[in-house]
Every structure is written in structure tokens, then in C-alpha cells.
Amino acid sequence: MLKIKNLHASVEDKEILKGINLEINAGEVHAIMGPNGSGKSTLASVIAGKEEYEQTEGEIIFENEEISELEADERAHKGLFLSFQYPVEIPGVSVTNFMKTAINETRKAQGLEDMPAKDMLKKIREKSELLDMDRKFLSRSLNEGFSGGEKKRNEIFQMAMLEPKLSILDETDSGLDIDALKIVSNGVNKLRTKDNAVLVITHYQRLLDYIVPDYVHVLLNGKIVKSGGKELAYKLEEQGYDWIKEEMKAL
Amino acid sequence: MELKDKLISSFFAFEEQVDVNSEVHNIRSEAMKNFEVSGFPSRKDEDWKYTSLKSILKEDYSIFPKKEDAIEYKDVKKYFIHDIDAYTVVFIDGIYSSHLSQTTHDKIDACLMSSALTKDKYKPVIEKYFNKIAPKNSLNSLNTAFSREGAFINIPKNTVADKPIQILNFSTGNESALMLQPRNLVVVGENAHVQIIERHQSLTDNAVLTNAVTEIYADKRAMVDYYKIQNDHANASLIDNTYVEQQGESNCSVHTFSFGGKLTRNNLQFFQKGEHIDSTMKGVTIIEDKQHVDHNTLVHHIEPNCESHQDYKGIYDDKSVGVFNGKVLVEKEAQKTNAFQSNNNILVSDKATINSKPQLEIFADDVACSHGCTIGQLDEDAMFYLKSRGIPAKEARALLMYAFANNVLSSVKIPELQKRVNKLIANKLNVSLGFDL
Numbered sequence: 001m002l003k004i005k006n007l008h009a010s011v012e013d014k015e016i017l018k019g020i021n022l023e024i025n026a027g028e029v030h031a032i033m034g035p036n037g038s039g040k041s042t043l044a045s046v047i048a049g050k051e052e053y054e055q056t057e058g059e060i061i062f063e064n065e066e067i068s069e070l071e072a073d074e075r076a077h078k079g080l081f082l083s084f085q086y087p088v089e090i091p092g093v094s095v096t097n098f099m100k101t102a103i104n105e106t107r108k109a110q111g112l113e114d115m116p117a118k119d120m121l122k123k124i125r126e127k128s129e130l131l132d133m134d135r136k137f138l139s140r141s142l143n144e145g146f147s148g149g150e151k152k153r154n155e156i157f158q159m160a161m162l163e164p165k166l167s168i169l170d171e172t173d174s175g176l177d178i179d180a181l182k183i184v185s186n187g188v189n190k191l192r193t194k195d196n197a198v199l200v201i202t203h204y205q206r207l208l209d210y211i212v213p214d215y216v217h218v219l220l221n222g223k224i225v226k227s228g229g230k231e232l233a234y235k236l237e238e239q240g241y242d243w244i245k246e247e248m249k250a251l
Numbered sequence: 252m253e254l255k256d257k258l259i260s261s262f263f264a265f266e267e268q269v270d271v272n273s274e275v276h277n278i279r280s281e282a283m284k285n286f287e288v289s290g291f292p293s294r295k296d297e298d299w300k301y302t303s304l305k306s307i308l309k310e311d312y313s314i315f316p317k318k319e320d321a322i323e324y325k326d327v328k329k330y331f332i333h334d335i336d337a338y339t340v341v342f343i344d345g346i347y348s349s350h351l352s353q354t355t356h357d358k359i360d361a362c363l364m365s366s367a368l369t370k371d372k373y374k375p376v377i378e379k380y381f382n383k384i385a386p387k388n389s390l391n392s393l394n395t396a397f398s399r400e401g402a403f404i405n406i407p408k409n410t411v412a413d414k415p416i417q418i419l420n421f422s423t424g425n426e427s428a429l430m431l432q433p434r435n436l437v438v439v440g441e442n443a444h445v446q447i448i449e450r451h452q453s454l455t456d457n458a459v460l461t462n463a464v465t466e467i468y469a470d471k472r473a474m475v476d477y478y479k480i481q482n483d484h485a486n487a488s489l490i491d492n493t494y495v496e497q498q499g500e501s502n503c504s505v506h507t508f509s510f511g512g513k514l515t516r517n518n519l520q521f522f523q524k525g526e527h528i529d530s531t532m533k534g535v536t537i538i539e540d541k542q543h544v545d546h547n548t549l550v551h552h553i554e555p556n557c558e559s560h561q562d563y564k565g566i567y568d569d570k571s572v573g574v575f576n577g578k579v580l581v582e583k584e585a586q587k588t589n590a591f592q593s594n595n596n597i598l599v600s601d602k603a604t605i606n607s608k609p610q611l612e613i614f615a616d617d618v619a620c621s622h623g624c625t626i627g628q629l630d631e632d633a634m635f636y637l638k639s640r641g642i643p644a645k646e647a648r649a650l651l652m653y654a655f656a657n658n659v660l661s662s663v664k665i666p667e668l669q670k671r672v673n674k675l676i677a678n679k680l681n682v683s684l685g686f687d688l
Contacts, residue, residue, distance in 0.1 A: 048639050052631065072638035073647070081639075088636040092654035098640075101650060101682075106641035141654075158640060 001026050001197050002047075002166055007058035009046045016042045018222035019058070024166065027194040031208055032201045033233060034219035035241050040201045041085060043219065044170040048082040049075045063165065077109040079165030083155040083172050090142040095154065096124065098142045099161050106162065127160040131187045148175025156187045163191075168199045173207035185210030205237035218244055254308050254430075255290055259283070261314040262396055275368055278382050282395035289389035301574040301606040302545040307488045307514055310458045312430035314397075316344035320423045322454070324351060330419060330452050335667045337448070339417045340402040345431045347400060351419075359445075360405040361416045364434055367403035376405060380438050384466040384494045384522070391492055394464040398434035401463075404447065408440035408470070415446040415665055420463075422487070424455025435465040439473040446665060450480040453487040465493045469501040471525065476664055477503070479517075482510040482675060485540065492518045499525025499554075506663060507534040508672055509544045510679055520549040521559065523585075528557040535656045535672075536565040536573055537679045545574035552585040552615075561592040564659055566652050566680075567603035578610040579620060586615050592622040597629065597652060629655075649680045656680075 002024040009017040016039045024030050034040050046053045047060060049072035060068050067075050090098070104114045115123075128138060131153050143151050152172055159167050169188070173181055188198065188211050200211055208216075208230060216232040217224045218241070226232065226244055236244075252260075262283050266276065291308060292299045320343055331339065338361040341351035347363055354362045367373040368381070385391045402418045420433055439445055453459045469475050481489060489512055495503050509515050521530040536544045550559040565573045575594045596605045609622040629651045637647035656676050663669040 045635075048635075050635050050639075071644065072635060073641050073643045076639055076641035084636065084639075088630070088633045090633060090636075090651070090654050092657035093650060098650075101646065102637075102640040102642055105643060105646055109641065109643075141658075162641065 001063060002199075003059070003061040004047070005059045005061070007043075007046065007060065008056045009042060010054050010056055011042070011052060015056070016053075016222055017046065020222075020224055022217065022224065024197050024199060026165075026197055028215065029192070029198045029200065029211060029213045031213035031216045031233060032199065032219050032224075033203070033205075033216060033236055036203070038219045039222045040219055041170055044082055044168045044201055047168060048072055048080060073105070074109070076162070076164075077106050081159050081162055081164030081167045083152070083159060083167065083169045085171040085174060087143045087151045087155055089144045089146075091144045093142050094139050095142055096138045099124065099158065102158070103161060123161065127157055130160055130190060131157050132183050133157060149177060149180035152176055152184055153180065153187075156184050160187065160191055164196065166197050166199065168201065169211075170201045171203065172200070173202055173204065181207065181210060205233040208233045220244060220248070254312060257312075258314060258393065259287055265315070265397060274378065275381070279396050279398065282382075282387070282392040285387055285392035286389050286396060289392070292389060298547060298576065301572070301576075302514070302516055302543065304514075307460055310428040310460070312428045312458070312460055313426040314430055316346065316426055316429060318425065319346055320344060320425055321348070321350070322421065322423065327351070327419075327421060327452075327454070330421075330450060332415075332417060332448060332665075332668055332671055335415060335665065337415045337417050339419065341419045341421070342400060342433065343421050344423055344425065344429060345400055345420075345433065358410055359407065359412050360403060361412075362403050364401035364403045364436060365399055367436065368399070373403070373405075376438055380466065380468050381436055382466070384468060384496045385464055385492065386494070386520070390462055390490055390518075391464055394432045394434055394462050394492070397432040398464070401434040401436070403435070404437040404445065406439045406443040406445045409442045410440065411443065412445040415448055418447065418449045420451045420461065422453040422459045424453060424457035426457065428458040429460075431459065431461045431463075433461065433463045435463070437465065437467040437475070439467070439469050439475050441470045442472045443470070444474040446476045446478075448478045448480065448665070448668060451483060451487070451489055453484045456484055456486050459487045460490075461488070462490045463492065465491075467493070467495040467503065469495065469497045469503050471498045471500055473498070473501045473503075475501075475503040477505045478663065478665070478668060479505070479507045480672070480675075481508060481512055481515055483512040485511070485513055485542075487512050488514040490516045490518070493520070495521045495530070497521065497523050497525065497528045497530060500527045501525070502529040504531035504533070504662065506659075507532075507546070508675070509534065509536040509538065510675060511538060511542060512544075514543045516545045516547065518547050520551070522551045523553050523557045523559075526554045526556045528554070530557070530559040531662065532561045532563075533659050533662060534563040535659050535676065536563070536567075537656060537676065538566075538571040538573070539568035541570050543572045546576070547574070548577045550579050550590065552579070552581040552588045552590060555584060555586045555588070557585065558589040559591070561594075562659060563594045564656055565594075565596045565605060566599060566656060567596065567605055568599040570600070570602045572603070573605040575605070575607045575624075576610070577608075577622070578612070579622070581613040581615050581618055581620065583614040586617045588615060588618040588620065590618070590620040594624045595655070596626045597655060598626060599652070646682070649682045653677060653680050653682045
């Protein structure tokens with residue numbers, strides 16, 4: 001589904017990603033772990049198409065198409081979704097109106113008519129129940145005054161509404177208490193099928209107890225330096241990243 | 252003939268045909284003399300530095316419409332906030348239209364300036380308030396000289412107006428160019444409440460110049476909410492002069508929604524003549540092409556313990572020009588004043604202009620005054636967030652502008668009006684939004 005080859009990216013001429021290779025297939029859950037400043041969030045943003053990041057080398061192939069030149073909205077239309085670490089507050093636009101606009105713009109890009117209001121309402125109801133969201137929440141301004149947990153739950157609600165092929169969850173566990181973490185993870189798990197995939201980006205292993213990865217990759221200094229199964233996450237949680245750094249020095 | 256000369260000669264003809272008591276006649280003559288001396292303001296006046304009337308004064312305006320014209324309700328229905336029960340006072344080319352209006356004298360007066368100026372029973376109110384609040388500058392004087400018609404609203408002590416009052420001024424375009432001088436007087440007694448919606452609307456592309464004066468008097472603990480919708484044709488210009496005098500513990504707000512017209516100048520001034528007064532001015536301006544909107548505001552803090560809030564937002568596209576000149580004057584006696592002012596602008600095109608000039612003159616030492624002004628583009632992080640959800644750049648931009656403008660609406664107290672303005676903003680920005688859950 002996603003093939004990243006030798007990806008290099010810079011922000012303001014500072015190289016952050018220094019040759020990433022990654023392949024994700026339908027039905028899989030991958031986790032990328034790494035210390036602060038290793039380039040995790042940059043990787044998420046570059047895949048999603050943030051303009052401030054300049055892709056200087058390499059390829060991003062999504063569903064057999066090179067998407068490096070596509071705008072963020074065009075990537076979204078193809079089925080990419082990024083759950084933000086820090087969702088942006090947009091006062092004056094309700095969650096519902098935002099979703100309506102996002103879904104209908106995506107449908108327009110796919111040559112479909114607007115979703116009938118009745119279907120939209122039904123879908124909103126279903127998906128908000130999945131995430132145990134209060135109806136009142138939906139008429140509030142997008143992310144404005146939301147708690148950390150509410151923001152993350154709202155991100156996963158959007159994911160549920162948009163039904164992407166690949167979801168990138170950037171530090172979705174940060175700012176969540178254990179109950180919110182369970183609701184959010186449960187939501188993500190229920191949305192999983194054999195046809196979609198999830199890329200979890202996280203600092204801590206905690207989230208991976210709930211969203212269990214098939215593969216874990218370690219990102220250090222802009223490169224994936226180690227890949228393994230979910231046991232790698234436990235080892236990182238126990239021993240930190242120093243042993244990997246030592247291993248790398250030894251090489 | 253220059254417009255000024257034409258106005259002066261028309262005045263004498265006008266004075267002969269209106270039958271008024273001598274007091275108002277004296278006020279008019281005095282005002283005409285004043286206008287004769289001062290003439291129209293020019294860019295040499297500090298307050299008119301960024302707005303020139305020159306191009307709109309060139310038209311050969313008719314000072315009085317040649318004939319009365321009736322319009323059908325169905326043709327103008329969309330300009331009414333028709334989903335609310337309201338009193339309406341409607342003028343067509345400056346002349347009262349009884350068939351489109353629903354006036355009242357039951358408990359409150361929502362009726363005509365022409366009757367207020369001529370009928371004996373209103374004489375005490377006219378003597379006390381007419382032309383007492385508006386400063387005697389040239390444009391106000393010009394309006395006063397020709398003041399004959401407009402809305403007269405009188406809410407007695409301890410009375411809450413049972414429904415909002417709409418004032419609509421239509422121009423038909425029967426004249427190739429028409430000048431209008433509506434004059435409104437709003438007197439709100441102690442503990443009385445009223446909500447007013449005002450709109451100027453031309454029905455064709457013919458040139459119209461409206462020089463309107465509204466005087467609002469709010470007695471102790473009165474509450475007045477005044478909403479102005481300015482969304483006119485490309486050849487319609489409006490100089491709106493609104494003056495609010497407030498007594499102790501009163502609460503007045505004026506919201507101005509400027510979405511179109513050739514040139515719009517809003518002179519809005521609040522005079523706080525008691526303690527614990529709250530004054531609010533809010534505005535949303537969204538314009539394009541070569542449109543020009545100028546907000547010139549003043550809050551005069553005269554007594555202690557009062558508040559004022561100003562929040563103006565503007566979105567300027569193409570070659571449009573915006574001006575915000577907001578003055579807060581805090582007198583020495585006005586201790587414990589809280590005065591806030593903010594003016595935020597987005598320039599959509601690099602040919603659009605905004606001139607923002609906050610002026611704070613503070614003579615008291617124990618006050619909290621703040622002002623902020625921003626001119627900018629849209630937040631890049633927010634743009635990326637929306638785009639990552641599949642919303643293309645153009646729509647994302649429109650949605651963010653909508654959000655930027657829309658949050659001024661939260662203080663609009665009439666839900667139907669809030670909805671209407673919301674829709675106007677969404678249409679203006681080409682954003683399709685809004686289904687209620």
C-alpha cells in the first residue's frame with residue numbers, strides 16, 4: 001500500500017529525514033518509535049504533504065502511485081489520513097460542518113455527488129457512538145476549548161468518517177488518560193479491516209498495548225535503524241534507546 | 252452645478268414645502284448655514300485622510316425623487332428578516348411605504364420621523380433629543396437641514412419592545428442618481444430594551460448616495476442592540492453617521508456588517524454620560540473589487556467605571572480598500588475605565604489595502620485599555636490541517652476566512668439574524684456550510 005524509498009526531507013535547509021525506507025501492506029499495523037527530535041513527526045507530515053517540508057530525494061508510492069508532487073488534499077482524496085499530534089483549533093466552524101465539507105470535497109474529487117444530508121447524519125451518529133462522543137460535541141467549534149483527550153478523540157472520529165486506506169496516528173496517545181486511551185484505541189481497532197493499514201507514531205510503548213503492531217521500527221537521527229516485531233517496543237520501553245545507539249556505533 | 256450648490260439651492264425650495272413648527276425650522280436653517288460654511292469633508296481633514304468622497308460627489312444626484320413608487324413585497328422580501336416577527340418601517344426612495352411597513356403605537360412607538368417632527372404629542376421628545384446627540388459637523392448638518400423622514404423609535408421607561416424593529420431603506424433606481432438623507436431617532440427610556448435591524452438597499456445599479464444620521468439615546472439601565480447590514484450594489488454609497496448617548500448602567504451595542512457597496516463610511520460614536528456603562532461596537536467587513544469601507548469610531552469615556560469593547564474584522568480581496576480609525580478618549584475623571592479595541596484584517600490579494608489606525612487618548616491614570624491590530628494572511632498550520640482532510644486550498648482558505656469573520660457573530664442576540672448574517676458571510680466567501688444537527 002505504501003512504499004517509501006530513500007526519503008530525504010528538509011525544513012529550512014536543515015535535513016531531518018536522511019534516507020527512510022518503509023513498506024506497509026494492507027491489513028498491517030506498523031509502529032515507528034524514536035526519541036524526541038528523531039524525525040517522527042516530520043515523517044508523518046511529509047507523507048501527508050505538508051508544504052513547509054521539502055522532500056529533497058526519494059519516492060513516496062501510495063497505492064502504486066508516486067504522490068510526492070501531490071497536494072495534501074489530493075493525498076487525502078486517495079485515502080491518506082493523518083491524525084495530528086496538535087490538532088488546530090478553528091473557532092467558528094463546527095465539527096459537523098467541518099466534516100460535511102471534508103467528506104463532500106473528497107466525494108467531489110472522486111466524481112461523486114454530495115452525500116445526502118440524511119446519510120451524513122446517520123454516519124455522523126454511528127461514528128460518534130463508536131467513539132463515545134456526546135452529540136453536543138458535534139456542534140462545538142472545531143477543537144476550540146477541547147481537552148487533550150477530546151481533541152484526539154475528535155481526530156479518530158474524523159478518521160472514522162473519512163474511512164482512509166492508510167491512517168497515520170502521530171502521537172495520538174499524548175495527553176490521553178487511560179480511559180480516553182482505551183476509547184481511542186478501541187475506535188482505531190474497530191476501524192481496522194484487511195484492506196486498510198495503520199502507521200502509529202509514538203514515543204511510548206503504552207499505546208501499543210492497545211493498538212498492537214505487526215512491525216516496530218526505530219527512527220534515530222532521520223533514519224530507520226532497526227525493525228522488528230512488537231517485542232522490540234517492550235525492549236525500548238525497558239532499556240531506552242541507548243543500546244541501539246551503541247549497536248550503531250559498533251557498526 | 253456642483254453638488255454642494257445644488258443642495259443649497261434645493262434647501263430653500265424644500266423649506267418652503269414642509270410644514271413644521273418653528274423650532275425645527277430654525278434647527279434646519281442653522282444646519283444649512285453650517286454646511287454652507289464647511290462643505291463636504293476632503294482628504295485634508297485628518298478623519299478623511301484615507302477616504303475620498305470626490306468620485307461619488309461627481310454624480311448629478313436628484314435631491315428629491317420625482318415620483319413616489321410602490322414596490323411589491325415579493326420583490327423585496329429577501330431583504331427582510333422575514334422569519335422573525337418584527338415591526339418594520341420601510342422607506343422607498345426616502346418616502347415612507349405604508350404597505351410594506353408594520354408600525355406601532357402600542358406601548359412603544361415605532362413609526363415615522365415625519366410625524367414625530369410635526370405632531371404636538373412628540374414635541375417634548377423632539378425638543379429634548381433631536382439633533383442633540385449628533386455633533387454639528389458638515390455631513391450631520393447636511394442631513395439635519397434635509398431631515399424630514401426616517402424612523403422614530405420611542406421606548407418608554409420600563410418597557411421591553413416585544414419584537415425587534417427593522418428599518419429598511421430601498422432605492423428604486425427610478426432616478427439615474429439619487430441622494431438620500433434618512434434621519435432616525437431612537438429614544439430608549441430607563442430600564443427599557445429594544446433591538447433594531449437596519450438596512451439600506453438599492454434595487455438597481457443606478458447611483459445612490461445615502462447620508463444617514465441616527466441618534467440613539469439610552470437612559471439609565473436601558474439596553475439597545477443595533478444591527479446594520481450593508482450589502483449593497485456596486486454603485487450605492489453610504490455615509491452612515493450613528494451617535495449613541497448612554498446614561499448610567501446602560502448597555503448598548505452596534506454591529507456593522509459591511510459586505511458591499513461602492514463606498515461605505517461608518518461614523519460611529521458613543522458618549523458615556525454616567526457610570527457603569529457598557530458600550531460594544533463590532534464589525535465584519537468582507538469586500539472585493541474596488542469597494543471601500545471605512546470604519547471611523549469613537550468612544551468617549553467621560554465618567555468612571557465604564558467599559559467599551561471594539562472588535563472589527565475585515566477580509567479584503569482584489570483592489571478593495573479598508574480603513575479602521577478607532578479612537579478611545581478617556582477623560583481625567585473616567586477612572587477605572589476598561590477599554591478594549593481590536594482590529595484584525597486579512598488581505599486576500601496583494602493589491603488590497605487596509606489602513607488601520609488605533610488612537611488612544613487617555614487622561615486618567617487608573618484604567619485598563621488595550622488595543623491590537625493585525626494584518627495578515629491565513630495560518631499555515633490551519634491550512635495544512637484542512638487540506639489533510641481533503642479540503643482543497645481554495646475551499647480551505649474560504650473556510651478559514653469564514654471562521655475568522657464568523658466568530659464576531661456570537662454576540663448577535665437575535666438567532667434568526669445571526670443565521671442570516673452567517674449565510675451572507677458563507678455566500679460571500681463561497682463556502683457551503685450549515686446544516687443543523
